[in-house]
Amino acid sequence: MKKTGFLYDKRYLQHLTGAYHPETSERLTAILKGIQEADFYSSIINIEAKPADIETIETVHTKEYIKRFKQACLNHESIFECPDNQICSDSYDIALLAVGGVLTAADMIMEGRLNNAFCAIRPPGHHAEIDRGMGFCYFNNVAIAAKHLQRKWNIKKVGIIDIDVHHGNGTEHIFEKDPSVFYYSIHEHPSFAYPGTGRDFDIGNDAGAGFTKNSPVLPGRGIEEYKKLFMQDCIPEFEKFKPEVIITSTGFDAHEDDEMSRIQLSTKGFSWLAKQIVNLADTYCQSRLLSVLEGGYSIKRLPELARNHIKILLNS
Amino acid sequence: MFINKSMTVNVIKITEDKTLAQAKKKMTLHGEIRHLPVVDAANTLIGIITDRDIRSALPSDRNVCAPEIKAASEKLKVKDIMTKNVVVITSEGTIQDALLLTQKYKVGALPVVDGKKGLVGIISTRDLLRAFINVLGIKEPGTLLCLIVEDEFGIMKKITDAIYEEKISTGSILVARYWEKNKRAVFPYLLTQQVTNIKKRFQSLGFQLLDPMDWSLEPDTK
Incomplete structure (x- = not known):
């Protein structure tokens, strides 16, 4: 059994998104419930969240953007820059706490106290651009974690695997010219799904050309297409790239019971994906795997999806 | 919007052993064709040749007389000048994919292939324009x-x-x-x-x- 960490903090529930918004605190409550009910619950190691410092956030986001977000919260605004981004006065602090928790998990992995970790955080991050919040995302948790691993732990090559059903435009753009971070995403085809990016011919730019890979999937195709594309597009690229750490943008919104997509993955399909990622981490990264929650909106399915995910991380 | 409703299915194509003269003739015979996908005997896409490629490959100096151009066009083969690394799209590609691809790679047409690179169609910027004319509804008076x-x-x-x-x-x-x-x-x-x-x-x-x-x-x- 691996040393698997679990990041959760009840303060993550304080990021309030108002009525009729899918990215709610109930998502985390459901995930926590699913994990607490698991027979392996006593085996997982809890990670305590602490706020990230601004300097770390600035490794990805502009000062002006960070200031705008902070000010919007101080002004008690309910929307930040686009209607999708519903905020409350605590959102800025909670977003810092989300990043900080992920960085603590990353440190614990690098210190050898953990093999891997699942970070049940909100707000999510992979749509957040350098200077723009979008798609319920403010700080790009995964991108900041990748930079942190490089700066603090001298990691040369970070592999990011994004299985959220929506393409991680923010993460891709942040690293599109960077050959030290390989970004792979499998998602619903951008002609049919938010945010409209992540086409198979987007492969990175300049020095980063060839270090981005996208597998867009047509609606309704389900696990068979996912299996085919993941084996064909991700595995060989990661074999070539040989990352030292893998970070995953773990979205559960490709599930057949999730109203945010039409991909139709089953719960078993998610387990298959998680196993492949754990195998990659075992093969190339001394099992170092940092799994960070992004989307996933089926309150009914989140408990089992998160439970199965951690079970696979534990290898139990 | 998938491209398979907008692409040309009966593709005018050529094999690599043909001469530029034959390629040019083929383009002229079938109207205003500017792109000829090059296929092997199994209909697998192996290249593409454009009218511009042909013009560039032949002598263009004003002093060069017509018989010289003719001779060159009968000597040079398609395989000598074709682009081998072809920008393609699959039949499950969307109009949006095709628009962005043609913009990114500055090509005038995309051969449409199946999973094994078998040629199943071609979509040109003209086809894309037609698709957008339909979407915009501007063929109707308004x-x-x-x-x-x-x-x-x-x-x-x-x-x-x-x-x-x-x-x-x-x-x-x-x-x-x-x-x-x-x-x-x-x-x-x-x-x-x-x-x-x-x-x-x-x-x-x-x-x-x-x-x-x-x-x-x-x-x-x-």
């Missing part, structure tokens, strides 16, 4: 208006309600998002020539009607 509106909730409802109340059919409505800060430009294409009342209605709703002479979309800087 009037295009341009409204400058605030970028806020409910604006499109106000616009469509006004069109409905005037009992006008709509060909299409195009929205340009990044017109100027906090504004959008909305272009309703209305299937009527009686637009006096709807214009007044739009103005009474506080929308700015832009003079057609001032219309221009910002160029994409990317």
